[in-house]
Amino acid sequence: MKLKYASEILFATAFGMALARVGFLATGRHGRPFGIPPSEKLALLLGGFVTGFTLVEFIALLIERAICRGELRGFGIGRKSWSIAGLYVILNTFVYVIYFMIDHKINQRSTPVTPGFLLDRLVMLRSRSILGDLSWALVALWITARLAGDPREPTADAREILGRVFAGFVVGAAIAIQAMITFGY
Amino acid sequence: MFFRENPVPARELSVNLRSPRAFALQFAFVSFLGAVVYFAWPKHVEAGRLVGTGAAQNLFNLFFLGQYFLLAILAPTFAAGSITGEKERKTYELLLASPLKPSMILFGKLFSSMAYIIVLILSSLPLMILCYLLGGIALSEIARAYIVFFFSAVTFGLLSLACSSYFSRTSSALLVSYLVILPLALVCVALTRTDPAAEDTVTRDFISIAILPPWCLAIWTIVTALVTRRLLRPPDVGSEGKDVVDEEEEMKFAIGVVIDRDLFPDKLFAPAKRNDLMPDGTNPVLDKELRSEIFSQGTLMLRVVIQVSMLLSIPLMAVFLFWKPDQASNYIAYIIIFNMLVGPVFSAGSVTGERERKTLPLLLTTLLGPGRIVWAKLIAALRVSTVLTFLLTEQLFLAYIFVPQLQAVFWRLAVDLLIIAVSCLATTSIGLLCSALARKTSVAMITTYLSILVLFVGPVGAKMYFQRTIDSRIEEDRIEVFSVLSPFAAVFSLPEANSDETRASAGTGDHAVKASSSWMIVGGVSLPLWSVFLLFYPPFCAVLYGLTYLAFRRRWWRAGIE
Numbered sequence: 033m034k035l036k037y038a039s040e041i042l043f044a045t046a047f048g049m050a051l052a053r054v055g056f057l058a059t060g061r062h063g064r065p066f067g068i069p070p071s072e073k074l075a076l077l078l079g080g081f082v083t084g085f086t087l088v089e090f091i092a093l094l095i096e097r098a099i100c101r102g103e104l105r106g107f108g109i110g111r112k113s114w115s116i117a118g119l120y121v122i123l124n125t126f127v128y129v130i131y132f133m134i135d136h137k138i139n140q141r142s143t144p145v146t147p148g149f150l151l152d153r154l155v156m157l158r159s160r161s162i163l164g165d166l167s168w169a170l171v172a173l174w175i176t177a178r179l180a181g182d183p184r185e186p187t188a189d190a191r192e193i194l195g196r197v198f199a200g201f202v203v204g205a206a207i208a209i210q211a212m213i214t215f216g217y
Numbered sequence: 218m219f220f221r222e223n224p225v226p227a228r229e230l231s232v233n234l235r236s237p238r239a240f241a242l243q244f245a246f247v248s249f250l251g252a253v254v255y256f257a258w259p260k261h262v263e264a265g266r267l268v269g270t271g272a273a274q275n276l277f278n279l280f281f282l283g284q285y286f287l288l289a290i291l292a293p294t295f296a297a298g299s300i301t302g303e304k305e306r307k308t309y310e311l312l313l314a315s316p317l318k319p320s321m322i323l324f325g326k327l328f329s330s331m332a333y334i335i336v337l338i339l340s341s342l343p344l345m346i347l348c349y350l351l352g353g354i355a356l357s358e359i360a361r362a363y364i365v366f367f368f369s370a371v372t373f374g375l376l377s378l379a380c381s382s383y384f385s386r387t388s389s390a391l392l393v394s395y396l397v398i399l400p401l402a403l404v405c406v407a408l409t410r411t412d413p414a415a416e417d418t419v420t421r422d423f424i425s426i427a428i429l430p431p432w433c434l435a436i437w438t439i440v441t442a443l444v445t446r447r448l449l450r451p452p453d454v455g456s457e458g459k460d461v462v463d464e465e466e467e468m469k470f471a472i473g474v475v476i477d478r479d480l481f482p483d484k485l486f487a488p489a490k491r492n493d494l495m496p497d498g499t500n501p502v503l504d505k506e507l508r509s510e511i512f513s514q515g516t517l518m519l520r521v522v523i524q525v526s527m528l529l530s531i532p533l534m535a536v537f538l539f540w541k542p543d544q545a546s547n548y549i550a551y552i553i554i555f556n557m558l559v560g561p562v563f564s565a566g567s568v569t570g571e572r573e574r575k576t577l578p579l580l581l582t583t584l585l586g587p588g589r590i591v592w593a594k595l596i597a598a599l600r601v602s603t604v605l606t607f608l609l610t611e612q613l614f615l616a617y618i619f620v621p622q623l624q625a626v627f628w629r630l631a632v633d634l635l636i637i638a639v640s641c642l643a644t645t646s647i648g649l650l651c652s653a654l655a656r657k658t659s660v661a662m663i664t665t666y667l668s669i670l671v672l673f674v675g676p677v678g679a680k681m682y683f684q685r686t687i688d689s690r691i692e693e694d695r696i697e698v699f700s701v702l703s704p705f706a707a708v709f710s711l712p713e714a715n716s717d718e719t720r721a722s723a724g725t726g727d728h729a730v731k732a733s734s735s736w737m738i739v740g741g742v743s744l745p746l747w748s749v750f751l752l753f754y755p756p757f758c759a760v761l762y763g764l765t766y767l768a769f770r771r772r773w774w775r776a777g778i779e
Contacts, residue, residue: 033473033474033475034474034475034477034480034483035474035475035476035477035480035482035483035523035608036480036481036482036483038474038523038524038527039482039608039611042527042530042531042611042612043611043612043615045531045534046534046538046539046611046612046615046616047615049534049535049538049539050539050615050616050618050619050620051619052539053539053540053619053620054619
């Protein structure tokens with residue numbers, strides 16, 4: 033792993049933690065008490081963290097693709113995981129922003145879309161779906177790759193390996209939260 | 218067999234215990250602990266009278282902390298140089314060629330370095346008994362403390378020996394040993410110390426007696442296996458530990474972070490080796506230091522340092538920047554501690570390294586004046602130390618952007634970064650001065666660490682100590698003056714953000730902050746402590762640089778080479 037990539041991971045971790053904090057505190061600000069069930073607290077924290085981490089890594093992937101256009105071969109499962117997760121977060125955000133803007137303009141119902149408001153609501157409301165829907169999308173990606181007979185890359189670099197680890201983490205977190213909900217936590 | 222037929226401990230013990238360093242260290246150790254007990258001793262206690270449990274426990278706790286802290290610092294100074302010393306003296310191959318088994322060599326080295334540490338621990342026993350005489354402390358509690366000391370000391374010694382077997386320079390082994398040992402020591406102290414406020418002594422005793430020993434035994438087993446395997450099949454034999462390491466070959470087998478000198482940010486502290494002519498006006502010593510010298514022994518030490526520091530920074534930033542932003546100063550303190558460990562490595566060996574490699578005569582025969590040589594050494598070491606330290610600061614920017622409490626004190630970010638930069642300058646300057654004064658790198662390193670410890674930690678430690686002691690004999694205000702020397706005091710004197718709970722309960726909003734508490738009167742003007750620190754250190758470092766120049770000129774330039 034190159035030092036540049038190690039610093040990038042550290043930055044992504046910090047960004048993830050920052051969003052986890054934003055999401056967790058937003059729950060209190062928007063009328064939801066701190067006495068929420070542990071499963072929901074965990075979902076908020078992990079959802080915020082995954083959102084932040086994914087965004088940084090997806091942007092880094094785009095930059096890498098732009099800089100090394102001729103040198104990069106096709107994406108492995110790791111890079112595809114970053115791409116799917118990043119696009120999921122960004123498209124989800126985009127749809128949400130459009131909805132709020134239209135709702136505010138036409139129906140005069142919702143509050144104006146400020147960056148702070150957007151950050152709060154996004155991390156708060158999307159945590160569950162990021163850990164739920166996204167995790168199954170990543171599982172589907174892995175199964176599809178196996179069905180399609182994609183070759184395993186013997187010389188996977190750090191970004192590729194971390195992408196796979198990240199996908200495993202998201203799926204594991206989703207299962208853990210689902211288990212907590214099932215057992216009443 | 219391990220004792221009677223083993224020549225290693227016999228030789229090492231006679232060398233270690235007869236050295237002036239052993240006497241000086243034991244004297245300093247007992248004096249320090251004696252001072253801790255003396256100043257914390259409750260006033261008006263007559264002979265034969267007992268004091269309350271609180272006072273005795275307080276004294277005992279301070280004593281335990283002081284001794285544990287000294288053990289963590291002293292254990293690597295003996296053990297980390299035991300195998301690298303053989304490599305540096307070129308006796309490593311002779312040792313390995315002897316009929317001694319690797320386990321006997323390891324045991325001999327460990328026993329000889331630990332014997333001295335155990336002598337230190339035992340020499341503190343009379344002072345511990347003094348605490349016992351105050352009453353309120355059970356003998357079993359003293360026994361528990363000594364069990365913790367023993368297991369910790371041997372673990373620290375073994376870990377330092379492992380570092381010594383993996384590195385070829387004592388300075389690298391010493392740095393990595395500290396980097397591994399200090400977090401372990403903090404965890405161990407937190408779990409096993411005697412807190413007068415805590416009523417749950419059963420858990421603490423259980424951890425000390427039932428959890429700590431098995432964990433230590435497991436660490437001993439793993440480390441012993443690793444070191445004996447390395448001594449049995451040593452990969453660094455043949456080079457006498459001084460040949461330049463082929464970086465490309467090293468990178469093939471590197472685990473974790475690798476250094477690529479052509480990429481950013483690697484080239485900031487390790488620019489690629491030059492394969493063209495130097496441009497006119499370039500300082501050749503600076504060019505040589507940065508491009509070839511500092512990492513000529515490979516990048517293993519550097520990679521370990523970077524990885525450990527980054528891994529440690531993750532939980533620390535989670536807690537101090539994003540969970541409890543009102544304690545953000547603790548994260549800055551971590552960065553300064555990292556610099557305290559790393560900074561001296563690159564400067565304390567600058568001059569002594571040349572002497573040990575016998576390249577100082579060559580350097581002195583060039584047309585370069587002593588001023589240019591010393592300046593180049595300073596800049597090279599400062600650059601590496603500063604870049605490595607600032608790699609840990611990117612999280613700070615995110616925290617100050619996303620955490621509302623920290624947004625309210627955004628200007629603090631600039632001051633934090635300035636304090637870190639000034640600390641980098643101070644550690645490098647002190648290291649360079651010690652390097653110009655000492656003859657051996659290991660001596661220069663230990664002297665640098667001790668000087669930095671006294672300057673940076675001493676004032677804060679003394680203040681905390683006198684705040685905690687009952688009936689202190691020295692007024693706190695006198696100690697406060699020395700706080701200007703410590704970057705920790707400067708960081709903790711900055712205004713803190715309010716905690717989430719305070720904001721929620723008082724409704725103070727995002728912009729309310731806890732005001733700075735420490736002010737100093739300089740020339741009739743009242744200034745915050747952090748600003749006095751920032752004003753004091755740059756001229757102080759200039760003085761240190763002047764002294765380094767004079768020392769280098771007088772000791773090496775004029776006197777010639779012995």
